[in-house]
Amino acid sequence: MTETWDTIAVWYAEQLRTGSAMHEFSRDILLDCLPKTLAGQQVLDLGCGEGIITRALAARGARALGIDPFPRMIEQAQAATKNGPSGARYAVDDGCTLATVATGSVDWVTAGLSLNNVPDLSAALTAVRRVLVPGGRLVFTIPHPCFEAPHATWTAAAQGRPRRVVGDYHVEGFWRSDNPQGVRRAGNQHRMLSTYLTTLVGHGFLIEATAEPTPSAQVAAEQPQRAALPPFFLVRASSKK
Ligand SMILES: C[S@@+](CC[C@H](N)C(=O)[O-])C[C@H]1O[C@@H](n2cnc3c(N)ncnc32)[C@H](O)[C@@H]1O
Structure with a gap:
């Protein structure tokens, strides 16, 4: 079967419910770029999945709306909120249009x-x-495109640790991981780092901060080979007035 975010939604939600160090790390570095209190702020969580970030935004007092185009993913987010009302709201919507969200x-x-x-x-x-x-x-966070390029693998241990093997960095577009247990078996889009940055600037965003954080202690403990590489690239940008 060809997997999509809809077909893996239940599996994905279960991974996060039982604790995923990588997703918690991605959430935490993103939240570090936001004010500690978001009371009165309207926050849209684009591609919310099962709501790990949306719930955290609501916990900071935001009026948080999570959107995702895949109905089963939104069902998972709504189910998680039912377990303890977080105040977060969810809607099925596509990040390429945001048709349910009002202008400005x-x-x-x-x-x-x-x-x-x-x-x-x-x-x-x-x-x-x-x-x-x-x-x-x-x-936003993305898997670091320089190290998480399509079909990147690991060498055998060299100087005590496996090294990342990356190829096809310049080949942009859709690709799917062969790992039947991997998140990216649902497929994803590879783009060069420069594509993200130039597209942002071209759309009237001012880049305020970027980061390539060192993995959290928990990620490094679970996946020691990752300790010396940033798994994610983070950007904070403002929309020009
Ligand atoms: C790796 S998950 C991240 C989910 C969540 N933000 C998190 O941190 O766990 C990627 C999410 O992007 C969503 N997605 C895929 N295509 C999208 C689109 N066109 N617009 C918005 N989200 C999309 C998927 O359904 C999935 O929930």
Whole structure:
């Protein structure tokens, strides 16, 4: 069977419910770029999945809306909220259009590991810019494209640790992992780092911060081979007034 985010939604939600160090790390570095309190702020979580980031935004007081185009993913997010009402709301919507979100209605957009899934980055950034208030901000993480390029593997241990093997960095587009237990068996879009940055600038965003954080202690303990590489690239950008 060809997997999609819809077909793996239940599996994905279960991974996060039982604790995924990588997803918790991605959430935490993204949240570090946001104010500690978001009371009164409208925050859109683009590609919310089962809601790990949306719930955290609501816990900071935001009026948090999570959107995802895959109905089963939204069902998982709504089910997680039912276990303890978080105040987060969810809707089925495509990040490339954000058709359910009013123009100029959002103070912050978060996108945790989701812009690398939208098929049209330019359309998504057009939609994000439309829904943000002037001066509103976009904060996103993506798998670091330099190290998580299509079909990247590991060598045998060298100097005590396996090394990342990366090829085909310049070949942009959809690819699917062969790992039957991997998240990216649902497929995702590879884009060069420069493509993300130039597309952002071309859509009227000012890049305020970028980061390539060292893996958390928990990620490094679970996957020691990753200790010396940044698994994610993070950007905070503001929409020009
Ligand atoms: C790796 S998951 C991340 C989910 C969540 N943000 C998290 O941190 O766990 C990628 C998400 O992107 C979503 N996605 C795929 N295509 C999308 C699109 N066109 N617009 C918005 N989200 C999309 C998937 O359904 C999936 O929930």
